[in-house]
Amino acid sequence: xxxxxxxxxxxxxxxxxxxxxxxxxxxxxxxxxxxxxxxxxxxxxxxxxxxxxxxxxxxxxxxxxxxxxxxxxxxxxxxxxxxxxxxxxxxxxxxxxxxxxxxxxxxxx
Numbered sequence: 001x002x003x004x005x006x007x008x009x010x011x012x013x014x015x016x017x018x019x020x021x022x023x024x025x026x027x028x029x030x031x032x033x034x035x036x037x038x039x040x041x042x043x044x045x046x047x048x049x050x051x052x053x054x055x056x057x058x059x060x061x062x063x064x065x066x067x068x069x070x071x072x073x074x075x076x077x078x079x080x081x082x083x084x085x086x087x088x089x090x091x092x093x094x095x096x097x098x099x100x101x102x103x104x105x106x107x108x109x
Contacts, residue, residue, distance in 0.1 A: 003028040022049055032046075033054060
């Protein structure tokens with residue numbers, strides 16, 4: 001992977017698959033922002049990999065903005081990537097009323 005010195009925000013990284021992403025990306029040299037609604041989980045993971053963290057509900061615009069600002073102010077970069085391995089609800093069939101893939105929250109990716 002070519003992740004050395006890349007800034008990556010990983011939502012749902014306070015445990016499970018998100019934690020695995022955070023650990024792997026950090027091992028590859030990425031600069032990580034650990035985010036999750038589980039404050040104890042984000043603190044534990046961020047301490048383990050030496051990153052910054054933000055505990056909050058990433059489905060709100062204010063949280064998305066705060067996480068983006070944390071990434072920018074901590075790592076002095078204006079662009080960064082985002083990985084979202086978490087599933088916040090039971091999977092459901094794709095229908096016309098299901099949110100389209102690739103839609104960003106509040107216009108932020």
